[in-house]
Amino acid sequence: MTSSILIIYTGGTIGMKEDPVEGTLKPFDFSQIMEEVPELGKFGVQIHAHTFDPLIDSSDVEPSLWISLAQLIRDRYEEFDGFVILHGTDTMAYSASALSFMLEGLTKPVIFTGSQLPIGVPRTDGKENLISAVEIAAAKDAEGHARVPEVCIFFDSRLLRGNRSTKFSAEAFNAFASPNCPPLAEAGIRIRYNTELIRKPVYWDAQLRVQSKLDTRVSILKVHPGMTAQVMRSVVSDPLTRACILETYGSGNALSKPWFLDILQEAEHEGKILLNVTQCPSGTVNMDLYATGATLKRAGVLSGADITTEAALGKLFSLMGRSDDNARVKTMLEKNLCGEITK
Numbered sequence: 444m445t446s447s448i449l450i451i452y453t454g455g456t457i458g459m460k461e462d463p464v465e466g467t468l469k470p471f472d473f474s475q476i477m478e479e480v481p482e483l484g485k486f487g488v489q490i491h492a493h494t495f496d497p498l499i500d501s502s503d504v505e506p507s508l509w510i511s512l513a514q515l516i517r518d519r520y521e522e523f524d525g526f527v528i529l530h531g532t533d534t535m536a537y538s539a540s541a542l543s544f545m546l547e548g549l550t551k552p553v554i555f556t557g558s559q560l561p562i563g564v565p566r567t568d569g570k571e572n573l574i575s576a577v578e579i580a581a582a583k584d585a586e587g588h589a590r591v592p593e594v595c596i597f598f599d600s601r602l603l604r605g606n607r608s609t610k611f612s613a614e615a616f617n618a619f620a621s622p623n624c625p626p627l628a629e630a631g632i633r634i635r636y637n638t639e640l641i642r643k644p645v646y647w648d649a650q651l652r653v654q655s656k657l658d659t660r661v662s663i664l665k666v667h668p669g670m671t672a673q674v675m676r677s678v679v680s681d682p683l684t685r686a687c688i689l690e691t692y693g694s695g696n697a698l699s700k701p702w703f704l705d706i707l708q709e710a711e712h713e714g715k716i717l718l719n720v721t722q723c724p725s726g727t728v729n730m731d732l733y734a735t736g737a738t739l740k741r742a743g744v745l746s747g748a749d750i751t752t753e754a755a756l757g758k759l760f761s762l763m764g765r766s767d768d769n770a771r772v773k774t775m776l777e778k779n780l781c782g783e784i785t786k
């Protein structure tokens with residue numbers, strides 16, 4: 444049976460063109476994207492589109508967009524075999540990460556893609572990205588199940604798990620990396636799926652549940668030489684910080700100065716959630732390796748293992764939205780919920 448795919452267009456470079464007056468890139472409508480990619484009509488896949496209004500540069504993405512996306516997927520879930528989300532690259536890894544936690548019991552592909560050059564430009568990467576994303580979203584195995592029932596990013600020939608991805612180049616076509624998890628598929632002459640890495644649902648007939656309550660009281664503190672107690676306090680101790688992601692050095696190390704540990708301990712005593720995520724793009728937090736990491740552990744900081752900051756943010760928003768109990772959130776935080784950490 445012919446697969447049917449919903450393309451959801453949120454904005455981003457893929458659908459932008461130059462404003463002749465200002466010389467900056469602005470979004471244009473979806474029918475123009477389809478005109479630029481007539482190949483989509485030759486696929487034997489039924490394509491429908493949903494365009495967000497307003498179309499945005501993804502630097503303007505808010506969690507409310509993730510809620511709208513998740514609800515749209517839920518509302519149209521039975522009609523389609525897969526979903527392709529056209530999204531700006533700047534925050535694509537944040538959106539894909541958040542959606543992976545918000546869509547529980549997913550049995551169909553949700554593939555984010557976009558481009559570095561607008562689709563109307565002769566050397567665009569948008570066409571290839573869009574065509575392959577649609578092919579992957581429509582792909583079924585011998586039993587008729589989706590080949591990739593996960594939230595992913597397809598970019599420059601590689602399919603990456605959404606909550607493992609990060610934007611790592613502002614210019615190269617190869618804009619995304621997933622340093623702690625190999626690609627789930629690679630597109631060459633054929634699309635080669637790394638089947639053993641792709642997560643499968645426990646039940647193929649599971650109902651999709653959308654976690655649409657997010658608690659966004661999360662702050663991110665990147666430790667750096669010269670950081671002051673005042674700046675740290677204003678981030679960690681702010682009453683609106685329920686959880687803080689500490690971006691630390693190497694395998695999860697940070698300064699051992701008494702003021703630094705005092706601020707963390709005060710926050711921990713107030714019941715705040717403190718999560719250690721490494722600034723290194725690749726590798727994992729291990730707070731048992733160095734004394735500077737061990738002190739963080741003693742101060743009550745939890746290990747984010749090899750999670751990306753983007754995934755840590757989405758995971759916290761979603762877990763905190765589900766529960767007011769910080770002890771419960773902490774327990775769930777260290778679990779591998781949808782492939783976001785290596786366990």
Ligand code: ASP
Pocket residue numbers: 454455456457499500501502530531532533534557558559
């Ligand atoms: N600023 C754009 C966006 O994220 C960049 C892109 O799409 O590549 O929407």
